[in-house]
Each structure stands twice: as C-alpha cells, then as structure tokens.
Amino acid sequence: xxxxxxxxxxxxxxxxxxxxxxxxxxxxxxxxxxxxxxxxxxxxxxxxxxxxxxxxxxxxxxxxxxxxxxxxxxxxxxxxxxxxxxxxxxxxxxxxxxxxxxxxxxxxxxxxxxxxxxxxxxxxxxxxxxxxxxxxxxxxxxxxxxx
Amino acid sequence: xxxxxxxxxxxxxxxxxxxxxxxxxxxxxxxxxxxxxxxxxxxxxxxxxxxxxxxxxxxxxxxxxxxxxxxxxxxxxxxxxxxxxxxxxxxxxxxxxx
Amino acid sequence: xxxxxxxxxxxxxxxxxxxxxxxxxxxxxxxxxxxxxxxxxxxxxxxxxxxxxxxxxxxxxxxxxxxxxxxxxxxxxxxxxxxxxxxxxxxxxxxxxxxxxxxxxxxxxxxxxxxxxxxxxxxxxxxxxxxxxxxxxxxxxxxxxxxxxxxxxxxxxxxxxxxxxxxxxxxxxxxxxxxxxxxxxxxxxxxxxxxxxxxxxxxxxxxxxxxxxxxxxxxxxxxxxxxxxxxxxxxxxxxxxxxxxxxxxxxxxxxxxxxxxxxxxxxxxxxxx
Amino acid sequence: xxxxxxxxxxxxxxxxxxxxxxxxxxxxxxxxxxxxxxxxxxxxxxxxxxxxxxxxxxxxxxxxxxxxxxxxxxxxxxxxxxxxxxxxxxxxxxxxxxxxxxxx
Numbered sequence: 001x002x003x004x005x006x007x008x009x010x011x012x013x014x015x016x017x018x019x020x021x022x023x024x025x026x027x028x029x030x031x032x033x034x035x036x037x038x039x040x041x042x043x044x045x046x047x048x049x050x051x052x053x054x055x056x057x058x059x060x061x062x063x064x065x066x067x068x069x070x071x072x073x074x075x076x077x078x079x080x081x082x083x084x085x086x087x088x089x090x091x092x093x094x095x096x097x098x099x100x101x102x103x104x105x106x107x108x109x110x111x112x113x114x115x116x117x118x119x120x121x122x123x124x125x126x127x128x129x130x131x132x133x134x135x136x137x138x139x140x141x142x143x144x145x146x147x
Numbered sequence: 148x149x150x151x152x153x154x155x156x157x158x159x160x161x162x163x164x165x166x167x168x169x170x171x172x173x174x175x176x177x178x179x180x181x182x183x184x185x186x187x188x189x190x191x192x193x194x195x196x197x198x199x200x201x202x203x204x205x206x207x208x209x210x211x212x213x214x215x216x217x218x219x220x221x222x223x224x225x226x227x228x229x230x231x232x233x234x235x236x237x238x239x240x241x242x243x244x245x
Numbered sequence: 246x247x248x249x250x251x252x253x254x255x256x257x258x259x260x261x262x263x264x265x266x267x268x269x270x271x272x273x274x275x276x277x278x279x280x281x282x283x284x285x286x287x288x289x290x291x292x293x294x295x296x297x298x299x300x301x302x303x304x305x306x307x308x309x310x311x312x313x314x315x316x317x318x319x320x321x322x323x324x325x326x327x328x329x330x331x332x333x334x335x336x337x338x339x340x341x342x343x344x345x346x347x348x349x350x351x352x353x354x355x356x357x358x359x360x361x362x363x364x365x366x367x368x369x370x371x372x373x374x375x376x377x378x379x380x381x382x383x384x385x386x387x388x389x390x391x392x393x394x395x396x397x398x399x400x401x402x403x404x405x406x407x408x409x410x411x412x413x414x415x416x417x418x419x420x421x422x423x424x425x426x427x428x429x430x431x432x433x434x435x436x437x438x439x440x441x442x443x444x445x446x447x448x449x450x451x452x453x454x455x456x457x458x459x460x461x462x463x464x465x466x467x468x469x470x471x472x473x474x475x476x477x478x479x480x481x482x483x484x485x486x487x488x489x490x491x492x493x494x495x496x497x498x499x500x501x502x503x504x505x506x507x508x509x510x511x512x513x514x515x516x517x518x
Numbered sequence: 519x520x521x522x523x524x525x526x527x528x529x530x531x532x533x534x535x536x537x538x539x540x541x542x543x544x545x546x547x548x549x550x551x552x553x554x555x556x557x558x559x560x561x562x563x564x565x566x567x568x569x570x571x572x573x574x575x576x577x578x579x580x581x582x583x584x585x586x587x588x589x590x591x592x593x594x595x596x597x598x599x600x601x602x603x604x605x606x607x608x609x610x611x612x613x614x615x616x617x618x619x620x621x622x
Binding site for chain 2: 077
C-alpha cells in the first residue's frame with residue numbers, strides 16, 4: 001500500500017518533469033522541493049488522513065502575524081518512543097514542511113514555517129510504531145502597513 | 148553560511164537551539180520580475196558525542212534563516228554537532244559543548 | 246464681531262507658540278494619560294512592545310521568536326565586531342556606547358539642531374574611514390543596534406531645555422500631528438487616535454513606546470533598519486514623499502517622540518512583524 | 519483616428535500661433551490645456567515640495583510629459599490634471615501643518 005502510494009507520487013513527479021521539459025508547464029507551477037521530498041510529503045499526507053487524534057501538544061498561532069515566519073511547536077515529550085515528528089501545511093504546494101526522525105532525541109521540536117495562505121496545519125507524531133495527528137487552522141492575512 | 152548553536156544542559160537533557168543562516172528560497176519567489184532560483188536546505192543531522200540523535204528532511208517551506216529547537220538526553224560537556232546540506236550541494240556544520 | 250474673533254484667535258495662536266509655553270513634561274503627562282485611558286488594562290511598561298501590547302495572538306508569536314534565537318542576533322553581534330574593528334570607540338561621542346545611546350537624541354546648542362545616534366555614528370564613521378555610511382539599513386543599523394544593546398534596561402531621558410531645543414521639539418511635535426500626503430493622515434491619526442485598531446490585517450501600534458526598540462528587525466524587511474527608515478516607509482504608505490533620513494524633520498520628530506517616552510526602558514527586543 | 523486627432527491638434531496650435539502674432543489675448547490657456555495644466559502643476563509642486571510633497575506627484579508630472587512627447591494627448595492631459603490636483607491639495611494642507619497639535 002505504502003509502496004504503491006510512493007510509486008504513484010514518484011511517477012507523478014517524473015510526469016511533471018517531462019511537462020516542464022516540453023515547456024508545457026511554467027516553472028512557477030513547480031515547487032523547488034525534490035521528488036524524494038515530495039514522495040515523503042505524499043506519504044505523510046496519506047498517513048495524516050488516516051491517523052487518529054494525537055495526545056500531544058501542537059502549538060501554532062490561530063492567526064499568523066506574518067505568513068513568512070509562523071512559529072510552531074510540537075511537544076510529544078509525554079509519549080514513549082517517538083520516532084518521527086512531521087509538520088504539514090495542507091495548502092502549500094508541497095504540504096510537508098519538515099520531517100524529523102528521532103534516533104535518540106526527545107519527542108519535541110520547535111521551528112518557524114512559511115505559509116502562503118490560510119490552511120489547515122497538521123502535526124504528525126509516530127510513537128511506538130503508531131501515528132497520530134493534531135490539526136488546527138492557521139489564518140494568514142494580507143498585511144496593511146506593518147503596524 | 149553560518150550556524151548559531153546553543154546547547155544547554157539541564158536535568159539530564161540538553162536543550163538545543165539552533166539557527167542556520169540560509170536564504171531558503173523556494174524557487175517560486177520573484178524579484179524584479181524574475182524567479183529567484185531555489186536555494187534551500189534539504190536535510191539536517193544532529194549528533195551528540197558523534198552519535199546521531201536526529202535526522203531531518205527539510206523542505207523549502209521552512210522560514211528564511213531556519214530555526215529549530217530540540218531536546219535530547221545528555222549532560223554538561225557533551226558535544227553537540229549539527230550539519231546540513233542544501234539543494235545546491237553546499238553543506239555546513241557546527242559543534243559546541245553543552 | 247467676526248473680525249474681533251479672528252483677531253482674538255490670531256493673538257492666541259501667536260501667544261500659544263512662544264517658547265515659554267512649550268512644556269514637554271505637561272505634553273508627556275497628557276500623552277500618557279490618553280493611552281492609559283484608552284487601555285486601562287495595559288501596563289505602562291508594556292508599551293515598549295508596540296502593537297503586541299494590544300494583541301494577544303500576535304504577542305504569543307513575538308514571544309516565541311524572542312525565546313528562540315532571534316533572527317537579528319547575528320547582525321547585532323556583527324555590529325559589535327564592526328564597532329571594534331573600525332575603532333569607532335576613538336570618537337569621543339561613542340567612547341562609551343551605553344552612555345551614547347542614553348544621550349541621543351539631543352539638541353546640540355553649537356550646531357543648533359537635534360543630533361540622533363545614527364547621525365553621530367555616520368559622522369564618526371566618516372572621520373574614521375573617510376567614507377560615507379548608508380543611512381537606513383545595513384552597517385549603520387547593526388552598529389546602532391549593538392550600541393543600543395549596551396544600554397538595554399537604562400531609561401530614556403531626553404532633555405528639552407534651551408529655547409532653541411524647545412523650538413526643535415515644537416517642530417517635531419507639529420510634524421507628528423500634521424496631516425499630510427494623499428491620504429491626509431498625520432502620525433497621530435493612526436498611532437494615537439486609532440492605535441490598536443486594524444489597518445487591513447495590521448494592528449496599529451501605539452505611539453507611546455515607539456522609540457524604545459530601535460533599530461528594529463522587521464520580518465517584512467528581513468533585516469535591521471533604523472527609526473528613520475521606518476518613518477520613511479510609514480510616510481510612503483500614507484502617500485507622502487518621505488523626508489530625508491538624518492534630516493531636520495525626522496530628527497525633530499524623533500526628538501519629540503523620544504521625549505514622550507522619557508522614563509521608558511531601552512530594550513534589546515528588536516523584533517516586529 | 520489618432521492621426522486625425524494629431525492633425526487637429528497641430529492645426530489648432532498653428533492657428534493659436536497665428537492668433538498670438540496678431541493679438542495679445544491669452545492664447546495659452548485656451549489652446550493648449552496640457553501645457554497650462556502641467557506648468558501650473560509643476561510650479562505649485564515646486565512651491566510645496568520641501569514642506570509637503572505627495573508621494574506620486576513628481577512621477578505623475580514625468581509620466582504626463584512622457585505621454586505628451588509620445589503624442590498621447592488624452593493621457594497626458596489626464597495625468598497632468600491628477601498631478602495638478604495633487605499639488606493643489608498638498609498646498610491646502612500646509613497652513614494647518616505648522617502649528618498642528620494634539621486634540622486631547
């Protein structure tokens with residue numbers, strides 16, 4: 001199942017590459033992220049869709065002050081054996097922002113993320129082999145004069 | 148590109164704050180009508196005393212001058228090392244004792 | 246009758262603006278009272294965080310960024326290195342950086358004008374290197390931010406004493422309250438009378454506390470910038486042609502604004518959206 | 519269409535010139551509204567610029583002149599009028615600026 005999903009997205013990636021080569025697609029429509037990264041993104045996106053609600057904290061602002069710098073914190077330090085923490089912004093071209101594979105580090109991460117527009121944002125935590133998610137909406141508004 | 152690394156030991160854990168100076172261009176932004184080529188970090192590794200404790204896949208949606216905060220089991224004097232690669236083949240690393 | 250009223254008004258205007266009647270302390274008391282009344286739940290010292298004092302969601306993000314590694318930390322450190330490498334400490338006016346920050350802006354009786362910290366840095370830079378320094382961003386902002394960091398926690402204490410100083414203060418005050426530009430807005434229209442309200446998605450910052458964290462880092466700029474850079478941007482947004490950075494108008498405006506903040510702490514928390 | 523308009527304008531200008539030669543009445547105002555508007559805009563703008571220049575007035579004047587040089591007289595006149603209006607309104611703001619103060 002996962003393999004098929006991966007293959008599918010990898011193929012989609014190469015189709016896009018061909019399209020650019022043929023001049024069918026403007027480069028603007030294509031995210032800079034590599035095919036390998038997009039594959040992880042698709043995998044995580046699929047995992048998020050079927051994941052149950054997580055019992056960890058996900059802190060992100062309800063309204064982003066500046067879409068270019070949205071601070072987010074995932075704190076799953078209360079969970080045992082956290083092996084991965086990922087953050088997905090649904091409306092971004094490639095939803096996956098970043099994926100952290102823990103091989104000894106504790107289950108908590110803070111970072112700052114870019115968001116193009118208002119979107120559901122999901123934090124995905126894999127602990128003890130089980131994946132769970134917390135989703136919330138982050139509004140991105142267009143600024144006026146900067147206060 | 149420089150890395151600002153701040154490890155701090157506390158109660159058997161090391162809190163690690165780090166900031167990598169990097170433009171994190173998505174390849175979608177226009178400047179003076181032209182697209183700015185993609186230039187972003189693709190992966191990052193954090194090690195304590197030479198043992199990898201975290202490996203991250205980083206996309207172009209991480210903000211300019213990426214900032215991360217983690218924690219890992221460890222003690223004062225442990226050496227924390229961070230290294231990264233970007234899509235242009237450049238890499239960087241920094242080490243500091245907690 | 247009408248003529249009489251006009252005459253009377255004319256007289257009162259003439260009398261109202263002699264230097265003897267310029268009272269910065271009374272102005273500040275009224276200024277602070279206005280904000281206290283508008284926001285009874287905001288502590289006075291909180292005004293140094295600007296619009297964040299009035300918006301909880303944005304303040305959370307501001308504090309998140311401050312508690313991490315700030316995006317300007319590196320630039321400020323670099324400013325310190327540049328200060329040492331260039332030997333700016335050789336200039337008497339900058340020999341004690343913390344004292345220099347507290348002293349500026351001040352009215353220079355010999356030159357007969359307001360001198361801001363950035364003007365002193367520019368002058369010193371020119372004396373030491375023989376070159377000119379850009380006035381709004383880059384090196385001058387790094388140097389000024391580093392110098393200001395040395396005075397973090399100290400209190401703003403602008404002195405308006407001589408008649409000439411009072412005249413400059415009065416000009417700065419008029420600039421603050423004068424409507425200008427295509428939108429016919431004054432600084433005060435947004436940052437006093439409508440502070441805390443939104444202009445599209447942005448909360449209008451209260452003018453009280455405005456000068457405490459400059460130079461500042463703006464995410465919009467992606468770097469540090471000086472107060473005069475911000476003044477210029479604000480004027481442009483209001484569709485007025487900005488006055489010159491380090492020029493008389495902005496220096497006087499800074500003088501007035503800083504005087505309204507006497508007693509506020511100088512802060513090293515330089516982040517804004 | 520454009521050609522016709524240009525010809526008309528040229529003719530107009532020529533006749534105005536003739537008029538000027540033969541009499542002393544104010545030919546400038548009536549015959550070339552662009553010239554009179556842009557020169558008024560420029561002189562008022564120059565007068566107010568050091569105290570209260572609006573952001574776009576200088577550019578409007580420049581653009582109006584460029585349009586005029588290209589023969590787009592409709593656009594030139596329109597821009598000149600906007601520039602003139604801006605300069606006039608900027609001037610109107612000035613008297614209140616000098617002694618502006620708080621209303622609390």
